[in-house]
Amino acid sequence: MNAIIEMTDVRKTYATGALEVAALRGVSLRIAQGEYVAVAGPSGSGKSTLMHIIGCLDVPTSGEYVLAGGDVTTLPEAHLADIRNRRIGFVFQQFNLLPSLSACRNVELPLAYAGVTPSERRRRAVEALTRVGLADRLAHRPGELSGGQQQRVAVARALVTDPALILADEPTGNLDSAASADVLALFDELHAVGRTIVLITHEVDVARRAQRSVLIRDGRLAA
Amino acid sequence: MNWRDTFASGLEAIRAHRLRSVLTMLGIVIGISSVVLTVGLGLGAQDQVRAQIDALGSNLLIVSPGSSTSSSGVRGGFGSASTLTTEDAAALSDPAAAPDVAAVAAVTQAQTTLVAGTTNWTSSLVGTSPSWLPVRNRTLSAGRFLTAVDTDAVVLGPDTASELFGGRSAVGQQVTVSGRPMTVVGVLASTGASSATSSQPASDDDVAVVPMDTARSLAGAPSSSVSAIYVQARSEDVLSAAYQEIDALLANLHGDTDFSIASQESLLETANATNRTLTVLLGGVAAISLLVGGIGVMNIMLVAVTERIREIGLRKALGATPSAIRRQFLVEAGVLGTCGGLLGVALGVAGAFALPGLLGQPVSVSVPAIAAAIGVALAIGIGFGVYPASRAARLTPIDALRSE
Numbered sequence: 001m002n003a004i005i006e007m008t009d010v011r012k013t014y015a016t017g018a019l020e021v022a023a024l025r026g027v028s029l030r031i032a033q034g035e036y037v038a039v040a041g042p043s044g045s046g047k048s049t050l051m052h053i054i055g056c057l058d059v060p061t062s063g064e065y066v067l068a069g070g071d072v073t074t075l076p077e078a079h080l081a082d083i084r085n086r087r088i089g090f091v092f093q094q095f096n097l098l099p100s101l102s103a104c105r106n107v108e109l110p111l112a113y114a115g116v117t118p119s120e121r122r123r124r125a126v127e128a129l130t131r132v133g134l135a136d137r138l139a140h141r142p143g144e145l146s147g148g149q150q151q152r153v154a155v156a157r158a159l160v161t162d163p164a165l166i167l168a169d170e171p172t173g174n175l176d177s178a179a180s181a182d183v184l185a186l187f188d189e190l191h192a193v194g195r196t197i198v199l200i201t202h203e204v205d206v207a208r209r210a211q212r213s214v215l216i217r218d219g220r221l222a223a
Numbered sequence: 224m225n226w227r228d229t230f231a232s233g234l235e236a237i238r239a240h241r242l243r244s245v246l247t248m249l250g251i252v253i254g255i256s257s258v259v260l261t262v263g264l265g266l267g268a269q270d271q272v273r274a275q276i277d278a279l280g281s282n283l284l285i286v287s288p289g290s291s292t293s294s295s296g297v298r299g300g301f302g303s304a305s306t307l308t309t310e311d312a313a314a315l316s317d318p319a320a321a322p323d324v325a326a327v328a329a330v331t332q333a334q335t336t337l338v339a340g341t342t343n344w345t346s347s348l349v350g351t352s353p354s355w356l357p358v359r360n361r362t363l364s365a366g367r368f369l370t371a372v373d374t375d376a377v378v379l380g381p382d383t384a385s386e387l388f389g390g391r392s393a394v395g396q397q398v399t400v401s402g403r404p405m406t407v408v409g410v411l412a413s414t415g416a417s418s419a420t421s422s423q424p425a426s427d428d429d430v431a432v433v434p435m436d437t438a439r440s441l442a443g444a445p446s447s448s449v450s451a452i453y454v455q456a457r458s459e460d461v462l463s464a465a466y467q468e469i470d471a472l473l474a475n476l477h478g479d480t481d482f483s484i485a486s487q488e489s490l491l492e493t494a495n496a497t498n499r500t501l502t503v504l505l506g507g508v509a510a511i512s513l514l515v516g517g518i519g520v521m522n523i524m525l526v527a528v529t530e531r532i533r534e535i536g537l538r539k540a541l542g543a544t545p546s547a548i549r550r551q552f553l554v555e556a557g558v559l560g561t562c563g564g565l566l567g568v569a570l571g572v573a574g575a576f577a578l579p580g581l582l583g584q585p586v587s588v589s590v591p592a593i594a595a596a597i598g599v600a601l602a603i604g605i606g607f608g609v610y611p612a613s614r615a616a617r618l619t620p621i622d623a624l625r626s627e
Binding site for chain 1: 225228235236239533534536537538539540541542543544545546547619620621624
């Protein structure tokens with residue numbers, strides 16, 4: 001299997017005033033195409049930092065990170081924006097939908113940054129929303145949808161660019177158990193059709209749903 | 224993200240915060256509308272002066288006694304000297320000496336009391352020749368003008384006639400001018416402009432015009448001096464040639480430049496210079512309010528960047544480059560500015576239509592000024608949006624996403 005993520009001895013140090021805080025102390029991680037991996041760990045373990053680096057939202061202080069065959073360790077922000085746009089689909093704990101836009105327009109957003117034509121955008125957004133079971137909610141705004149529905153819109157937005165990797169950061173953190181089960185079932189389906197999914201969570205139940213679990217503690221991966 | 228998308232999202236963001244956007248625009252609206260009004264007032268005043276001058280005839284020169292640069296170095300009051308005479312007027316009428324002069328009318332001016340029946344009216348008495356009517360570009364509304372053989376005949380201004388006779392026809396009526404009974408032979412048409420300039424102390428519509436000799440005998444001082452000589456050039460093109468001829472001819476006759484010649488153009492320039500000063504002053508006030516409006520835009524855009532920090536983070540996570548974010552906020556500021564500009568122009572034009580009714584001051588709406596005002600509003604929006612937009616562009620996606 002081709003590796004989607006290949007991290008070698010990645011370290012991240014934050015400088016807060018005179019103090020240096022090491023958030024990641026040498027993480028090496030390999031995730032193959034089609035894998036469903038949960039990264040679990042308590043708060044303060046470096047989980048979020050790892051997620052930011054996997055998602056190209058931040059760059060490591062040292063080490064090497066190869067995403068989908070391309071080295072992204074030291075790319076400038078404009079290039080990283082392009083990598084995020086084409087290679088990664090994000091699902092956030094807070095859903096992060098734009099409240100003034102309809103579900104369909106929210107899903108179209110990454111395609112707009114990719115320079116896709118409006119009619120093609122529309123077609124793919126409808127397809128992605130149909131895929132997550134929201135074909136009848138295209139024109140609804142986030143405020144008119146339940147939490148579970150909003151998170152499914154977010155999943156549709158993550159899918160719409162056909163990314164190499166879906167990166168979910170505590171996707172069930174703001175959902176009740178029924179909606180959580182709903183969203184996790186959706187991830188299972190996506191995994192079944194060959195999507196690569198990395199799910200960051202502190203909930204053991206959620207981590208257990210994944211094919212493989214990686215535990216992070218004090219900036220290092222445990223077995 | 225193409226320009227159309229960016230533009231649409233800018234409009235959306237403005238619509239999402241309607242009240243705030245309107246308040247932000249208010250500064251620009253006020254600034255632009257005052258610019259439109261100020262320029263309109265200035266142009267309106269210029270048009271008004273132009274119309275007055277045109278009513279007098281643009282190929283008219285006025286010769287007044289007394290020099291503004293006396294050889295003795297003492298500056299006499301303008302028009303106080305009595306160095307011009309009817310002989311000067313006769314000399315100027317000579318086509319051989321002054322070929323570019325079409326017609327000449329010498330006038331004497333005085334105050335007089337007119338009595339018709341039981342009605343008294345004080346008016347200005349003009350003593351002149353039959354050529355006065357064409358030279359001053361006036362027309363009659365009733366009767367006829369003075370002829371060379373008239374003695375006890377008077378032509379009244381429209382205001383004078385209505386003061387003395389009310390709605391009745393004045394022609395053929397008797398009127399006592401400075402104690403001497405005379406017959407009204409005609410009534411002048413209104414000039415429509417009440418120009419009270421230094422050479423016309425009273426309104427052009429309130430006069431009693433009598434033959435020159437009659438005016439002299441009424442004054443009781445049979446001298447040949449006149450208050451002014453109106454000279455009509457053959458056309459506007461030969462105005463300066465006529466000016467030279469008059470200047471040379473009179474200087475030769477008098478042996479001194481004890482007179483001054485004014486053209487309508489020079490009066491126009493003086494009036495316009497005053498208007499320009501006023502326009503610049505008011506324009507400065509408008510510019511300050513535009514500056515304040517621009518700072519308002521910057522303030523609100525900074526607030527918007529802080530408030531929408533999560534949105535910025537999300538857009539960056541979804542693939543927005545720093546330049547895409549910068550463009551989004553610049554377009555938003557530009558749209559704010561332009562909307563403010565359009566509203567300001569609408570308000571200014573509405574004011575331009577309402578103001579003449581309220582102040583009696585004409586306001587012209589100038590299309591280039593409006594186009595420039597909208598351009599300035601756009602420039603202000605973008606100019607004051609640069610700093611907030613680059614702040615938004617510089618945010619790192621994690622800082623933007625993390626903030627609650």
